[in-house]
Amino acid sequence: MEMSKSVSGNCNLLEKTKKCIEELGYWTWPDLLVALKHCQEMQQVATSSGILEKCLDSIVGRLAITGEVSPCASTSSPDSSGLRLSCDTRSTESLKNSFSRANWWFEDLSVLSPNLVEMLVKSMVSRKYNQVIISRFLLYYQKSKFFTASSDEKRQVLEIVIDGLYTLDPSCISCKSLFGVLRVVLNLNISKSSRNKLECMIGSQMDQATLDNLLIPSPYGTSCLYDVNLVLRFLKAFLREGGWRLSPTRMKKVASLMDLYIAEVAPDPFLRFSKFLALVVALPDSARDCWDELYHAIHVYLEVHAGLSEEEKLKICCALNYEKLSSDACVHLSQNAKFPSKSSVEALFSQQLKLKNLLQGTKNSKSDMDSPCKLNEARAKAKKGEGSEQIVLYSGRLDISGDNENLRAHLQGMQWRVIELEKLCKKMQAQMAKLMKSKTPTTHSTARSLPRLCS
Numbered sequence: 001m002e003m004s005k006s007v008s009g010n011c012n013l014l015e016k017t018k019k020c021i022e023e024l025g026y027w028t029w030p031d032l033l034v035a036l037k038h039c040q041e042m043q044q045v046a047t048s049s050g051i052l053e054k055c056l057d058s059i060v061g062r063l064a065i066t067g068e069v070s071p072c073a074s075t076s077s078p079d080s081s082g083l084r085l086s087c088d089t090r091s092t093e094s095l096k097n098s099f100s101r102a103n104w105w106f107e108d109l110s111v112l113s114p115n116l117v118e119m120l121v122k123s124m125v126s127r128k129y130n131q132v133i134i135s136r137f138l139l140y141y142q143k144s145k146f147f148t149a150s151s152d153e154k155r156q157v158l159e160i161v162i163d164g165l166y167t168l169d170p171s172c173i174s175c176k177s178l179f180g181v182l183r184v185v186l187n188l189n190i191s192k193s194s195r196n197k198l199e200c201m202i203g204s205q206m207d208q209a210t211l212d213n214l215l216i217p218s219p220y221g222t223s224c225l226y227d228v229n230l231v232l233r234f235l236k237a238f239l240r241e242g243g244w245r246l247s248p249t250r251m252k253k254v255a256s257l258m259d260l261y262i263a264e265v266a267p268d269p270f271l272r273f274s275k276f277l278a279l280v281v282a283l284p285d286s287a288r289d290c291w292d293e294l295y296h297a298i299h300v301y302l303e304v305h306a307g308l309s310e311e312e313k314l315k316i317c318c319a320l321n322y323e324k325l326s327s328d329a330c331v332h333l334s335q336n337a338k339f340p341s342k343s344s345v346e347a348l349f350s351q352q353l354k355l356k357n358l359l360q361g362t363k364n365s366k367s368d369m370d371s372p373c374k375l376n377e378a379r380a381k382a383k384k385g386e387g388s389e390q391i392v393l394y395s396g397r398l399d400i401s402g403d404n405e406n407l408r409a410h411l412q413g414m415q416w417r418v419i420e421l422e423k424l425c426k427k428m429q430a431q432m433a434k435l436m437k438s439k440t441p442t443t444h445s446t447a448r449s450l451p452r453l454c455s
Contacts, residue, residue: 203237322350
């Protein structure tokens with residue numbers, strides 16, 4: 001319009017416009033929203049002139065100043081609203097009010113386009129705004145936009161929301177919320193980059209997931225009941241993204257969850273051998289203290305998939321840690337016709353090693369307690385103390401002898417069990433002589449060399 005100083009003198013529109021923009025920080029909240037909507041309508045001009053950036057900075061600055069208090073509350077006296085809120089945070093009602101006060105601006109800014117929301121989130125992160133509130137706003141924005149949006153608009157909104165969440169600290173986003181976004185993503189064809197980001201975020205919080213979260217139906221056109229490939233990608237992201245944060249506790253939580261998941265998908269007759277094996281070996285051996293749950297899942301899978309070859313069965317059974325199976329599981333495995341003969345022998349051998357170590361440990365503990373040195377040390381300690389301490393020592397010796405009686409009774413039962421296991425081993429030797437004479441000759445020598453613990 002050529003409204004420069006040379007044309008209009010002191011009443012110069014260009015100068016007034018610049019001055020007005022410089023005073024954006026003093027505008028009221030409604031005025032800022034009106035300006036932001038106008039910038040949205042003329043985004044290209046507003047961006048090139050710098051007005052949009054200044055308007056967004058003013059919005060974020062206003063939010064940072066007001067914090068959890070709405071503009072209406074910020075104008076009230078100090079004795080009300082903010083101070084009272086900080087004093088009543090212990091009560092449930094105050095917590096609810098705190099959340100509502102933190103979210104007062106969500107509805108006002110939910111009218112923005114996805115591009116402006118992306119710019120707004122970047123500005124908030126750069127100003128170190130509360131990332132928990134940012135994540136809540138993004139989830140609120142996604143839900144509010146989906147009521148009237150078309151498929152393409154939904155896809156665009158989801159990609160902006162996922163990209164925004166990915167820039168935040170993982171601890172600021174709940175695992176439940178991420179799975180909620182995933183359920184929506186499954187029905188839309190979003191970009192591969194955004195999908196990978198969402199899977200990485202979920203995978204990094206795998207220890208907070210539940211079995212229901214993982215039971216996601218397989219994509220259209222596949223025969224399997226559940227999307228096993230997606231869960232495998234979650235596990236891969238968990239092991240990769242977790243890094244130094246992968247404590248033993250987190251690993252054990254994921255292992256317990258995976259045992260439940262494997263048991264759930266094992267009866268699926270369309271689950272391929274390669275996918276089931278990938279689930280079994282996905283986590284390291286140290287993640288599980290006991291392998292009984294995984295053994296039972298493998299038993300179900302072998303029972304449903306009777307057509308597997310002997311080689312495929314052996315590959316699955318090789319993933320088992322026989323040393324971490326309970327005695328009952330070992331006995332069950334040794335009698336399980338669904339498992340290869342080699343696995344049954346390994347289970348028996350592992351069980352006998354456990355019994356041998358138990359017997360050896362009991363003998364060592366008994367010899368230590370009967371040794372004169374130990375008795376002399378106990379007497380020396382008793383002499384240093386008072387009479388009451390001598391009584392405690394005497395009662396302790398009585399308890400020890402009682403424990404020995406219990407151990408003897410327990411060991412007698414264990415010896416009878418060893419005899420039963422050796423009988424089963426002889427039966428297995430006879431079966432192996434017939435079935436595996438030409439295929440695995442080394443198995444016979446392994447079975448014959450099994451230690452006889454009762455001798």
